[in-house]
Amino acid sequence: MSLLNQTDADVVMTPQNIRTKKLPVAVNLLVAVVALGIGFALTYGASIGTWVLAVVIALILYLVGIAVVAGRIEGRRAARNRMWQALIYAACVLAIIPLASVVWTLISKGASRLDANFFNTSMNNISARDPNGGAYHAIIGTLEQVGIAALLAIPLGVLGAIYLVEYGKGKFANTVRFFVDVMTGIPSIVAGLFVLSFWVLIVSPWFNDGEPRFSGFAASLALTVLMLPTIVRSTEEMLRLVPGPLREGAYALGVPQWKTITKVVLPTALPGIVTGVMLAIARAAGETAPVLLVAGGAAAINFDPFNGNQQSLSLFVYQQAGDASRYAPARAWTAALTLVAIVLILTIAAKMLARRNKLTR
Amino acid sequence: MGDYPSRSDNAFAGGTGVTGRHARSAGTGVSPSSYQEPPIGGGGALPQKARFSMESGFRGLSVAAGAMVLVIIVAIAVFLISKAIPAINADHENFLTFKTWFPNDAQPRFGILALGFGTVLTSVIALIMAVPVALGIALFLSHYAPKRLATPLGFAIDLLAAVPSVVFGLWGRDVFLEPVREFSGWLNHYFSWIPLFGGDGPFGRSILLGSIVLAIMVLPIVTSLSREVFQQTPGMNEEAALALGATKWEMIRTSVLPYGKPGVIAAVMLGLGRALGETIALALTLGAVFSISPNIIQNGGNSIAANIANAFGEANATGRGALIASGLVLFAITLVVNIAARAIIHRRREFRDSAA
Numbered sequence: 001m002s003l004l005n006q007t008d009a010d011v012v013m014t015p016q017n018i019r020t021k022k023l024p025v026a027v028n029l030l031v032a033v034v035a036l037g038i039g040f041a042l043t044y045g046a047s048i049g050t051w052v053l054a055v056v057i058a059l060i061l062y063l064v065g066i067a068v069v070a071g072r073i074e075g076r077r078a079a080r081n082r083m084w085q086a087l088i089y090a091a092c093v094l095a096i097i098p099l100a101s102v103v104w105t106l107i108s109k110g111a112s113r114l115d116a117n118f119f120n121t122s123m124n125n126i127s128a129r130d131p132n133g134g135a136y137h138a139i140i141g142t143l144e145q146v147g148i149a150a151l152l153a154i155p156l157g158v159l160g161a162i163y164l165v166e167y168g169k170g171k172f173a174n175t176v177r178f179f180v181d182v183m184t185g186i187p188s189i190v191a192g193l194f195v196l197s198f199w200v201l202i203v204s205p206w207f208n209d210g211e212p213r214f215s216g217f218a219a220s221l222a223l224t225v226l227m228l229p230t231i232v233r234s235t236e237e238m239l240r241l242v243p244g245p246l247r248e249g250a251y252a253l254g255v256p257q258w259k260t261i262t263k264v265v266l267p268t269a270l271p272g273i274v275t276g277v278m279l280a281i282a283r284a285a286g287e288t289a290p291v292l293l294v295a296g297g298a299a300a301i302n303f304d305p306f307n308g309n310q311q312s313l314s315l316f317v318y319q320q321a322g323d324a325s326r327y328a329p330a331r332a333w334t335a336a337l338t339l340v341a342i343v344l345i346l347t348i349a350a351k352m353l354a355r356r357n358k359l360t361r
Numbered sequence: 362m363g364d365y366p367s368r369s370d371n372a373f374a375g376g377t378g379v380t381g382r383h384a385r386s387a388g389t390g391v392s393p394s395s396y397q398e399p400p401i402g403g404g405g406a407l408p409q410k411a412r413f414s415m416e417s418g419f420r421g422l423s424v425a426a427g428a429m430v431l432v433i434i435v436a437i438a439v440f441l442i443s444k445a446i447p448a449i450n451a452d453h454e455n456f457l458t459f460k461t462w463f464p465n466d467a468q469p470r471f472g473i474l475a476l477g478f479g480t481v482l483t484s485v486i487a488l489i490m491a492v493p494v495a496l497g498i499a500l501f502l503s504h505y506a507p508k509r510l511a512t513p514l515g516f517a518i519d520l521l522a523a524v525p526s527v528v529f530g531l532w533g534r535d536v537f538l539e540p541v542r543e544f545s546g547w548l549n550h551y552f553s554w555i556p557l558f559g560g561d562g563p564f565g566r567s568i569l570l571g572s573i574v575l576a577i578m579v580l581p582i583v584t585s586l587s588r589e590v591f592q593q594t595p596g597m598n599e600e601a602a603l604a605l606g607a608t609k610w611e612m613i614r615t616s617v618l619p620y621g622k623p624g625v626i627a628a629v630m631l632g633l634g635r636a637l638g639e640t641i642a643l644a645l646t647l648g649a650v651f652s653i654s655p656n657i658i659q660n661g662g663n664s665i666a667a668n669i670a671n672a673f674g675e676a677n678a679t680g681r682g683a684l685i686a687s688g689l690v691l692f693a694i695t696l697v698v699n700i701a702a703r704a705i706i707h708r709r710r711e712f713r714d715s716a717a
Contacts (some may be wrong), residue, residue: 002644026577066641081608088505091497095584098577099521101534109535128650160428167420176427179434185631186437186701187638189666192435193688196681225433232430257421278556279523286525289640292670317527318641318670321534331534336528347523351516 023070023082031069035061059090110337113330119224123311124300128325135335137301138316142342144305145216145295145312146285149223154277156224158266164232164263183229188222192290195222200294214296216305219312224291229281234276238269241359250360271357278350282343288314313339316336400569424640441689448682461651462668464683465676471683473665475651480615480664480691483568483643484636486657492629494576495583502584503591504613515588520560522581530645533574538640538646541570545658560659568662574642579632586631590624591617623705630702634695665691 008344020119030307039058046314063083126133164177195218204213240358242265250260266273293296297319313335420663449456449470457474498518502511552558598616606614618625643664649671650661669684676684 005657027462048551050543052544053547077608081610084613085505086608087495091494092501095494095498095580098537098573101536102529102577105532105536155428156426159423160430163423165426173427176430176706180430180704182429182696182699183434185634185638185695185702187640187666187695189633189640189669190640190688190692190695193685194440194666197440197685198436201444201517201681202440221513224415225437228430228433255448256414256416261419275562282523286523286527288527289666289670292641294674314525314527314641317531318645320391320684321527321531321645330716332531333535336531340524340528343523343525344520346505347520351519 020075020078023073023078026144027069027073028066031065035059035065054277055097055250073292101188106333106340108220108338109330111334112268112335113334118331118334121303122299126299128323131327133327133331135313135316135331135338137298138311138313138335139338140301140303141216141295141298141310142285142313142339144303145219145223145310146281148305149227149284150277150281152220152224153227153231153280157228157280158235158273160228160232161235161239161356162261164236166257166265180229180232186225186231188226188287189293191222191225192293194225195219195290196295213307214309215307216295216296216302216310218294219291219310220305222294223284223287226287226290227284230276230280230283234279235269235273238272238346238359239265239271242268267357271353272359275350275354275357278346278353282346282350285346286314286339286343288312288318291315292318313342374674396589400530400620403532417483437692438486441685441692444682444690445492445686448679448686451679460653462672462683464680469679469683470582473687475653475666476663476665476687477569477690478653479647479662480637480666480694481664482657483572483575483647483664484633486572487579488629488633489646490573491576491579491583491632492606494518495580495632496587498580498584499587500613502588504609514586518581518584522585526578526639527645529574529578530642533570533642533646537572537574538565541565541567545569548658557657558656561658563660564658566660568647568657571643571662574646575636578639578642579636583628583632586628587621587625590621590628592619594620597657623708627702627706630698630705632700632704637695637698638666638691639665640670644670646680707711
């Protein structure tokens, strides 16, 4: 009897069995609920841990359970697919918890000292028992240091990017490009040590009767070192996006190259360049380590960035965090909230600008 | 002027002399726009090559700005070395193998070994925790989440990458210390037979806390970089895998992950560079103990960068030199890591260009 003649009453093609079987959502939920139940029962029954352990056990049980159940209904490959999907979703939830906690703490603890006094006073003559005191001097310091750093880094960075895109060819340009990339990864503390050994210990004694002197300008120099590669990279990418025909059009009209760059290429790429610069400024404003090493920190207001110690907002957070006063943590958190607000406003504005940028769309 | 081909035939060739009129030298036969101007001589419409023009000036400026990057990198190395050498010469112990840090004594004794160990250990543990989670989120954002969810979530992750490290450090010390202390006690209670979780306390301000805080900080960076790579996977590759009957995970495993591998490696290396150089978050969370022990839950741990921030206040001249010397070691480590990461990216860039 040949195979062809063999008839099997059970095998009839119907819309139900022609498709692969799918795991019903209800079964999926059931597995999850059972896993959670077992997890909590096991944890609290044997009292070996808290709800965290219960959730972890439940997750493992769910993964095993879904593998077994889906393996039965859908097959091995589909079961593996579901396991990985569950793991990826779990990773997402796992990451959101601490990040949400950071944001929540920042807002709830930072709001306690968010008053006019905080933004109008410095820490001068604030003793350990004084609940007042504020970050006025630190905000001034941050604005001045970051402002000077931006003044130094923007022209340098944009010109460097122009070199890489418009003029740079050959080995030297490739070397510069490579080291710009490498420079992006220099730790901020190394930049601080560099300015310490170069500016504070060697150059500043010339202006100060042989005594090394901390200053806000030294912090600006360190921030410049940190901002420069970021600005070069982002500007370079933007300049590359400027369409070639724009340049060729200018050349065809007899415009010299430098004028083409300043009048045609730069204005076209401007929104993108501004975005990159704002992101670099936001990153620099949050740097603590270099300011700690070369500006020294101060309790009083110092408007002069070239003369004497200066405070910055991030350094203020760090110093208040290490302060023994019981009012210090509130000041630290409010300063942290202010700092994050400044950084995030800059970042969000930069991203909004990037969205409206015609070149990148 | 013979028979020139019609203009449209040659319009895309890009050569000169498209029409008879253009074939003439510039300036000849061109009259000035107004009779007040002097007549333009032969070739006069082309700018004369001047010795000191705006052109060469601008070019020189931009070359100088480009060279500035190299100058800064070299200057960093030179100045750090110049300040580090006197301190290392004053050291009464071997700088590379001594474990503790007393550079301010009359007989300075300090070494990098425990600090270097702590730096590498915290960074590696942080990456072990952060990378799988970051890859999971990156895949979720690029392939699982609906677009309406993925865009704001990706935006939020990018924003978190901008949050200053001092904020994470403060959070780690004020908020996260208690849960970690409890968790460490639990680990110690049940797993003290593993050397990692041994010891008898106190727990909390440990390498574990420092590494988790570092992991949370590195997470957004690795996530956003690898998400970009995953999104660039050619749609053709994905569709081909799906057309062959692959499940979603098989599609990711066979087309997305292989395509993104160099990018992910580079992202991890950049995250490692960031973790190695992280200062303030570790200065606020580690216990600042100079020891080499595999125990990660007892109070202790230290890193090069955190030690610089902690010890800078009391340092004298030799102490500063010693800290600069340790910074030099950190600089060298991060330089190696970054150069390796960039080399991988550059190789990938060539690969993509030739494939395109």
